Amino acid sequence: GCGPGHAGGAGLCGEEAPGAGAAASDGEAAASSAGECRSKEISDIRLGDMVRLLDSLPKYLRGMSLSVRSIYATSTAYVAEFTKLQAEFKQEASILRRFLLPLSVEVIVQMMRYLDDYLTNDFDVWASKINNSARGALEYKILLLCLGEFFEHLKGDLAKFPPMVQAVRDALVQETLKFQRESGVLAIRSLVKDEVFIPLLYVPDIDLQAAGMVHGGAKHDFTKPVVAKDQFERALVAACAIEETLIPIVGKFEGLVRELSVFFGDLLDELEGELAASSEPPPPPKIRDPWANFGKTKEEIEEERRKEEEEEAARAPIPLDPEEAAKLQAKRERHFDIFKPKAHWLRKSCSELVATAGNILSDVENVPHSEPRDFANEWLESRKNQAGEDIVDIARAATKNVEISDALDP
Secondary structure, eight states, rough: OOOOOOOBBTTTTSSTTEEEEESSHHHHHHHHHHHHTTSOOHHHHHHOOOHHHHHHHHHHHHHHHHHHHTTOOOOOOHHHHHHHHHHHHHHHHIIIIIIIHHHHHHHHHHHHHHHHHHHHHOOOHHTHHHOOOOOOHHHHHHHHHHHHHHHHHHHHTTHHHHHHHHHHHOHHHHHHHHHHHHHHHHHHOOOOOOOOGGGGGGTTTTTTHHHHHHHOOOOOGGGOOOOOOOOOHHHHHHHHHHHIIIHHHHHHHHHHHHHHHHHHHHHHHHTTTTTTOOOSSSOOOOOOOOTTTTTTHHHHHHHHHHHHHHHHHHEEEEEEEHEEEHHHHHHHHHHHHHHHHHHHHHHHHHHHHHHHHHHHHHHHOOOOOSTTTTTTHHHHHHOOTTOOOOHHHHHHHHHHHHHHHHHHOO
């Protein structure tokens, strides 16, 4: 086959690709490493795994957008099975176009603001605002968990398509055999870093953009195959992109954002635990009535101010003794010294998505409207987590970020 299948390794031609599954992406390896020997400590190694994980998210988002684009990049009146597939896929395509892709991009891009607290401040300034770091960790823990739950729902919705893709293969037997030969040659001649993107190599106008995701930068060890030539070949490779690229990518992306959510949960535990931060929202600013002292004597005004100062003093945290304060500062300095260097690379990974975001969103601009046209909004508002709660309501309550809030209200 032309690539690994989403369940059982079926390739573009319905067979196991030579060497399929032999290589794992950096993001998958990082997630697997974190899952197998998870430590809640935010160590240098753990942060390195998160850098690799974040590095893989832009290419998976681009893989989703290119897969959706490939479905509607061709049309044929002679393959009824493909036309039916296109019509059936409109709803899932509209979910990705209107909601999931913009939200995913925004959540990851806005993470740069959180990292800037470490990068732009020295230790004393960061320590004075450590509660902001705890609140941000809580926010991203919840947002990323909600994002993973949304993709879990989408993965379930996509499960109906493999039989429809197989129907297209059965209708285009000669084309299927041709790409079986092509994929065999590709496996022999080229070093393939990530097989999941291989079906996109055969889609005209998308092939060059997919090539870099397949070879991972090793151009000298890669020979790009010839793209599909006619409407029948294009229909076949576009259909197979759903089963062999989109469905596996959705599953991988779900796992990666869930792993990121776990990381921010552990970061929150460390900040609130041994670093003595608080994720509780700050108290609202006190608004003084300019007429509050009208008609009062000087003694009455001074008495009221004295009571206010006493109340503020009672609410203030109990100061630590010098020895305990020194130990707490040492722990915070150690955390800051470990996190700040890796924050640069984490932010760099997020900024790379900024450069790709325009292409991701433009790939799906011309997706046909679903029937009913407000299907994506209805889908968004009706998804629930295992506790029966509306996922979108939890996400909206977790953030005050304007850009993310706009993405949650498409």
